[in-house]
Amino acid sequence: MGTIQRYTAKERSNHWIVAIAFVLAGLSGLALFHPAFFFLTNLFGGGPWTRILHPFIGAVMFLSFMAMAARFWRANQITTADRQWMGRIKDVLCNHDQNLPEVGKYNAGQKYLFWVMVVSIPVLLLSGIVIWQPWFAPFFPVGLLRVAVVVHALVAWILILGIIVHMYAAIWVKGSVRAMTRGTVSEAWARQHHRAWYRDMTGK
Amino acid sequence: MALQSLDIKARSATTTQPPVARDPIHVAKLIDISKCIGCKACQVACMEWNDLRDEVGTNAGTYDNPRDLTAQSWTVMRFSEVEVEQGRLEWLIRKDGCMHCEDPGCLKACPAPGAIVQSVNGIVDFHQEHCIGCGYCITGCPFNIPRISKKDSKAYKCTLCSDRVAVGMEPACIKTCPTGALVFGTKGDMIRHAEGRIADLKERGYANAALYNPEGVGGTHVMYVLQHGDQPELYANLPKDPHISPLVSVWKGITKPLMSLGIGLAVFAGFFHFINAGPKEVEEEKAD
Numbered sequence: 001m002g003t004i005q006r007y008t009a010k011e012r013s014n015h016w017i018v019a020i021a022f023v024l025a026g027l028s029g030l031a032l033f034h035p036a037f038f039f040l041t042n043l044f045g046g047g048p049w050t051r052i053l054h055p056f057i058g059a060v061m062f063l064s065f066m067a068m069a070a071r072f073w074r075a076n077q078i079t080t081a082d083r084q085w086m087g088r089i090k091d092v093l094c095n096h097d098q099n100l101p102e103v104g105k106y107n108a109g110q111k112y113l114f115w116v117m118v119v120s121i122p123v124l125l126l127s128g129i130v131i132w133q134p135w136f137a138p139f140f141p142v143g144l145l146r147v148a149v150v151v152h153a154l155v156a157w158i159l160i161l162g163i164i165v166h167m168y169a170a171i172w173v174k175g176s177v178r179a180m181t182r183g184t185v186s187e188a189w190a191r192q193h194h195r196a197w198y199r200d201m202t203g204k
Numbered sequence: 205m206a207l208q209s210l211d212i213k214a215r216s217a218t219t220t221q222p223p224v225a226r227d228p229i230h231v232a233k234l235i236d237i238s239k240c241i242g243c244k245a246c247q248v249a250c251m252e253w254n255d256l257r258d259e260v261g262t263n264a265g266t267y268d269n270p271r272d273l274t275a276q277s278w279t280v281m282r283f284s285e286v287e288v289e290q291g292r293l294e295w296l297i298r299k300d301g302c303m304h305c306e307d308p309g310c311l312k313a314c315p316a317p318g319a320i321v322q323s324v325n326g327i328v329d330f331h332q333e334h335c336i337g338c339g340y341c342i343t344g345c346p347f348n349i350p351r352i353s354k355k356d357s358k359a360y361k362c363t364l365c366s367d368r369v370a371v372g373m374e375p376a377c378i379k380t381c382p383t384g385a386l387v388f389g390t391k392g393d394m395i396r397h398a399e400g401r402i403a404d405l406k407e408r409g410y411a412n413a414a415l416y417n418p419e420g421v422g423g424t425h426v427m428y429v430l431q432h433g434d435q436p437e438l439y440a441n442l443p444k445d446p447h448i449s450p451l452v453s454v455w456k457g458i459t460k461p462l463m464s465l466g467i468g469l470a471v472f473a474g475f476f477h478f479i480n481a482g483p484k485e486v487e488e489e490k491a492d
Contacts, residue, residue: 031315032315032336033460033463037464038316038317047316047336048335048336048337050336051336051337051338093477093481095481095484133337133357134339137339137342138352142348145339145342146451146452147451149451149455150455153459157459157463157466160467161466164467164471168474168477171474172474172478173484174484174486188486188487189486192487193484
């Protein structure tokens, strides 16, 4: 069977800039979050370098994600079929994919992850600016700093959990990774997992 | 620390128990505000001993000079003109600086192992060589003390002259105080000394004279004798009931293990889901 183009080269590059920035921001952020992860500062050239680099990496993640969000915004609108699909998440998890509602380019899980990122990444940017030493933090009152550190940690945690699910889903659903590496998926994969999108693309 | 007199009992971003077999004396500085004449000799002595030279600032219409604590000014006299009784002006002069809390919020907030330590004798000290410049100590401090240097992005504050105390000397500010407003010794002795001073102040009409050794931070190793112990805010907004912000307690308390556990569980959940349910494979691809 043939293949279908799922992502253009620009979309793939954009995704991987976000992904690399996320991994680097995540590792450097965890290093500053819990002493158990402090050893990760060695990846960034020590504690002060980790503190210096983390916010810049975060800014790259924010900017590149905003570009990606604009590209994928319309395809991620939640529909009634998505809510039905989500209601049968148990079947999805048990690999009982027969008789699930038809899925467009993205299933409901992917869409919810998208919206989690749309909310969390700007919140991370804003709370991060408030605590960004030495450039911005001195301009904010200490009460706001205290709120920002907690919000930053909580939202980062939610984002990390979301991305763990995202990465696992890519491993779990065979044939998915090539969509983001090569840009194409097999027609069979598209028909099975994203039938409405498959019909749009092929006219079958 | 190689010096027994500076055995460390708490260390930032460290989850295991530092050595605490020895229990040397607990030290404290007592600042008797009723005896302070605002001469700032303590500020000068602090600069001299610690090799600090702040920039010459501008006059803001008060005697406060410099106007605030900085990375170069670890103690500042704060002058408050108040009328506790109508028509009776009082000049309250508070020597501001690190309070050396028994439960230090800065140390709790610090993510860099060993950048903030608490000695068994009660001194809370910043070790700049381990400081990463994140400013978390600022969020932890209930007294608004740590300052990040613009030169090196490291946090600085009063060390209680830990280097002097370690070798049996009193802090530089104590050494220089001409009126005896500053005294230094064991915490027990300082509390007893304060009690005598408070009794004296009460005889002289200061019915609310009291020792400032706030319980909210487990007591402090820098204590004040306040003429108006019921209104510490009079003294340039000395907090009445200082405590580590609950936000910082949550952030540096329960969230650290719980959120780390959550991340670990998410990874394990994925792994065991794969082991149990297996991958989603497409029929045609299997045939390929």
